[in-house]
Amino acid sequence: MGEGYFVGLDSGATTTKAVIIDAAKGILGSFVKKTGADLEGSATEAFEEALKRAGLLRGEIESIAATGFGRKSVPFAQERVTEISCHSRGCYHYFPEEITVIDIGGQDNKIIRLDEEGRRVGFKINRKCAAGTGAFLEEMAHRLDIPLDDLDGLARRSNNAAEIGSYCTVFTATEVLDRIRRGEKVEEIVKGLFVSVVKRVLEMGALSGRVIMTGGVVAFNPIVAELLKLRSGKEVEIAPHPQEMGAFGAALFALERAQTRAVQRGGSL
Amino acid sequence: MSKKGLRRKEIKAARDLKRVMSDYYYRMDRISRGEEEGKIAWCTSVGPAELLRAFGFEVHYPENHSAILGATRVAMDCIPLANAIGYSPEICSYLTSDVGSYLKGETPLSRLYPGIESPPKPDLLAYNTNQCRDVQEWFEFYGREFDVPVVGINTPRALVEVREVDIASVVGQLKAMIPTLEEVSGEKFDIDRFKESLRLSRRCSELWGEVLGLAKHLPSPWTFFDGTIHMGPAVCLRGTQEAIDYYEILKPELKERIESGVAAVDGERFRLYWEGMPIWGKLRDLSEQFSELWACVVVSTYCNSWIFSAFDEKKPFESMAQAYTEIFINRAERVKEAYIEKMVREYQVDGIIFHDSKTCPNNSNARYGMPQRLEKRLGLPCLVIDADLNDLRCYSEEQTRTNIEAFVEQLAQTKP
Numbered sequence: 129m130g131e132g133y134f135v136g137l138d139s140g141a142t143t144t145k146a147v148i149i150d151a152a153k154g155i156l157g158s159f160v161k162k163t164g165a166d167l168e169g170s171a172t173e174a175f176e177e178a179l180k181r182a183g184l185l186r187g188e189i190e191s192i193a194a195t196g197f198g199r200k201s202v203p204f205a206q207e208r209v210t211e212i213s214c215h216s217r218g219c220y221h222y223f224p225e226e227i228t229v230i231d232i233g234g235q236d237n238k239i240i241r242l243d244e245e246g247r248r249v250g251f252k253i254n255r256k257c258a259a260g261t262g263a264f265l266e267e268m269a270h271r272l273d274i275p276l277d278d279l280d281g282l283a284r285r286s287n288n289a290a291e292i293g294s295y296c297t298v299f300t301a302t303e304v305l306d307r308i309r310r311g312e313k314v315e316e317i318v319k320g321l322f323v324s325v326v327k328r329v330l331e332m333g334a335l336s337g338r339v340i341m342t343g344g345v346v347a348f349n350p351i352v353a354e355l356l357k358l359r360s361g362k363e364v365e366i367a368p369h370p371q372e373m374g375a376f377g378a379a380l381f382a383l384e385r386a387q388t389r390a391v392q393r394g395g396s397l
Numbered sequence: 398m399s400k401k402g403l404r405r406k407e408i409k410a411a412r413d414l415k416r417v418m419s420d421y422y423y424r425m426d427r428i429s430r431g432e433e434e435g436k437i438a439w440c441t442s443v444g445p446a447e448l449l450r451a452f453g454f455e456v457h458y459p460e461n462h463s464a465i466l467g468a469t470r471v472a473m474d475c476i477p478l479a480n481a482i483g484y485s486p487e488i489c490s491y492l493t494s495d496v497g498s499y500l501k502g503e504t505p506l507s508r509l510y511p512g513i514e515s516p517p518k519p520d521l522l523a524y525n526t527n528q529c530r531d532v533q534e535w536f537e538f539y540g541r542e543f544d545v546p547v548v549g550i551n552t553p554r555a556l557v558e559v560r561e562v563d564i565a566s567v568v569g570q571l572k573a574m575i576p577t578l579e580e581v582s583g584e585k586f587d588i589d590r591f592k593e594s595l596r597l598s599r600r601c602s603e604l605w606g607e608v609l610g611l612a613k614h615l616p617s618p619w620t621f622f623d624g625t626i627h628m629g630p631a632v633c634l635r636g637t638q639e640a641i642d643y644y645e646i647l648k649p650e651l652k653e654r655i656e657s658g659v660a661a662v663d664g665e666r667f668r669l670y671w672e673g674m675p676i677w678g679k680l681r682d683l684s685e686q687f688s689e690l691w692a693c694v695v696v697s698t699y700c701n702s703w704i705f706s707a708f709d710e711k712k713p714f715e716s717m718a719q720a721y722t723e724i725f726i727n728r729a730e731r732v733k734e735a736y737i738e739k740m741v742r743e744y745q746v747d748g749i750i751f752h753d754s755k756t757c758p759n760n761s762n763a764r765y766g767m768p769q770r771l772e773k774r775l776g777l778p779c780l781v782i783d784a785d786l787n788d789l790r791c792y793s794e795e796q797t798r799t800n801i802e803a804f805v806e807q808l809a810q811t812k813p
Contacts, residue, residue, distance in 0.1 A: 248806075
C-alpha cells in the first residue's frame with residue numbers, strides 16, 4: 129500500500145465533521161464543531177483541528193471529499209459525494225454484508241439499504257419536516273428546560289414511555305407541556321420523545337439485514353438504538369464513531385477516487 | 398461525478414410557439430373586451446374542448462394560466478389571498494394561485510403579452526371531473542363571480558375498464574350541455590362542425606404523440622422540461638388548425654437533431670421517467686441539475702396525457718366520451734402501473750422519479766405503494782420527491798436536490 133492521507137468533510141446542517149485517514153483506511157484524526165452560519169469557515173476550522181490531531185500538515189493531504197448539506201460550500205474539496213453514499217460506504221467498511229443504515233442527523237433522517245456487495249438497493253430521506261431528528265430533540269429539550277446532554281440519562285430512569293400523539297414538532301411541544309401540567313413524570317415524557325424519533329424512522333421504510341445506526345443523535349443518545357431494537361424486533365447496532373461516519377465514508381471516497389486516478393495514469397499511490 | 402459545463406440548446410421552433418400562443422391570448426383578449434366578435438368558454442385541461450369549439454367558442458384554460466403563475470413564480474403572492482377567503486392551502490394550488498391572482502387583479506399575462514390586463518372574461522365555464530374534483534369548485538367560484546353558466550361532466554373515476562355504462566353516462570352529460578351551449582353561443586349545434594373539431598383535435602394529438610415518441614431515440618433530442626413548454630398548443634389549441642401547424646414545425650426540427658446526433662443532454666447516461674406534475678417554479682433549476690448529472694428525463698405521464706387516440710369523427714360523442722374517460726389520471730392503480738411499465742420499456746428508462754404534489758393527490762401516484770411494487774417487479778430504482786405544482790412552500794429544495802443526486806449515484810452503480 130502506498131502513502132498519502134485523505135480527508136472527509138461532512139458539512140452538516142447542525143455540525144461539521146472532519147476525518148483524516150491514511151491509505152490503509154486507518155483514522156488518524158478527527159474533529160466535530162457546530163456549523164453555524166459560516167459553512168466554509170466551519171469546514172476550514174474542522175479540517176485544521178483534525179490535521180492538528182493527526183499531526184499532519186495541509187500539504188500532506190492527497191485529496192479531500194466533501195459531503196453533507198454544505199458539500200458545495202467547501203471550495204477546497206476535490207470531490208463531492210452525497211451523505212447517502214458516504215454513510216453507506218463508511219458502514220459497509222465495518223459491516224461488509226447486507227445492512228440497513230439509519231442515519232439520524234440534526235435536520236434529517238435517512239434509511240439506506242445495501243446488498244451484500246455494498247451496492248445501494250434503496251434509500252429514503254425524511255419527508256418534509258424535522259420531527260424525529262436532532263432538531264426535534266433540541267426543541268423539546270429547550271421547551272423542557274433540560275440540557276440536551278441529559279436527555280438520554282433521564283429517559284433511562286423510566287421503565288415506561290409516554291406515547292406522544294403528534295408527529296409535528298410544534299404540536300408535540302404543546303402536548304409535552306400539557307402532560308407536565310397534568311403531573312406526568314418528566315422521565316416518561318423524555319423516553320416518549322425518543323420513542324417518537326423511533327416511530328418516525330419506522331414509518332419511513334422496511335428494515336432488512338443487519339441494522340446499523342449512525343449520526344449525532346444516536347452518538348449522544350444510544351437509548352434510541354435500544355428503543356428501535358425493542359420496537360422493530362431487529363438486531364440494531366450503533367456504528368463505530370457514529371457522528372463522524374459520513375466524514376469517514378467521504379474520506380474513503382477521496383482515497384478510492386485518488387487510487388482510480390493513479391491507476392488510470394498508469395501509476396499507483 | 399464532476400460538474401460539467403452546461404450548454405443551453407435552444408429549440409428554434411420556440412419562436413413559432415411564442416407567436417402561436419401570443420395570437421391565441423390576444424384573440425381572446427380582443428373578444429373579451431368586445432373588440433372582436435366571439436364568445437369565451439373556460440374549459441378544464443381535459444374537458445370537452447372540441448364540443449365548445451364546435452359552437453365557435455374560443456377556449457381559455459385556467460390551468461394554463463395557473464401553470465404560468467407557477468412558472469413565473471408569482472403563485473406564492475397569490476395563493477395566500479385565496480387561503481384568506483377560505484380556499485385551504487391543502488387543495489389544488491392551481492386553483493388557489495388562479496383565484497388569488499383574480500382577487501389580486503394581477504396576471505403575468507400582462508408581462509408576457511403587453512396590453513392584456515386580465516385573463517379573458519368567460520361567457521361560460523365547462524369542466525370535467527375526469528381529472529379531479531377541485532376543478533368543479535374552481536369553476537363554481539368563477540360562475541358566482543361572473544354570474545355565468547357552469548356546465549360539467551362528472552365522470553366515473555378510478556376505472557379498471559371503461560365500460561359501456563361509463564360511456565353512456567358521459568355521452569348523456571355531454572348532450573345535456575348542448576342547450577346551454579346553444580343559448581350562450583347563439584349558435585345551433587352543428588354535428589359536422591363537431592366532427593371537424595374532433596378530426597383536428599385527433600390530428601393534433603397524433604402529432605404530439607409523434608413528437609413525444611422521438612425521445613425514444615438514444616440519446617433523446619429533448620427533455621421533459623422542453624415538453625412542458627411545447628405542449629401549450631396541444632392543451633390550449635387542440636381542435637384548431639394552428640395546433641397542427643405548430644407541431645408540423647416542431648417535429649422536423651427534433652428529427653433533424655436526431656439525424657445530426659444532437660442530444661438534449663450531452664453525454665446522456667441515465668434516462669428517467671417523471672411521474673406526476675411538473676414543479677412549475679423550478680423547471681430551469683431541475684433541468685440544469687439533471688443535465689449536470691448526465692441524466693435526461695425522456696418521458697413523463699404528464700406530457701403523454703394529451704394524446705387522445707380514441708377520437709373518431711364517425712362516432713363523435715362516444716369516442717369523445719371514451720377519450721376523456723380512459724385517461725391515465727382517471728384509472729385504477731393497476732392500469733396506471735401497466736402504462737408506466739410499458740413506457741419504461743419503450744423509452745429504455747433507467748429509473749422513475751415520482752413527484753408527490755402536496756396539493757394534487759390525483760396526480761401523485763406514490764401514495765398506494767406503486768413505487769415499491771414497480772421497483773420489485775421491474776428491478777428499477779424509484780425515487781419519491783415531495784414538492785408541489787405551484788406552492789413552493791411545500792418544496793424543500795435542498796432535500797430534493799440531494800435526493801436526485803443520491804438517486805443518480807445509485808443508478809451509476811449499474812451504469813458506470
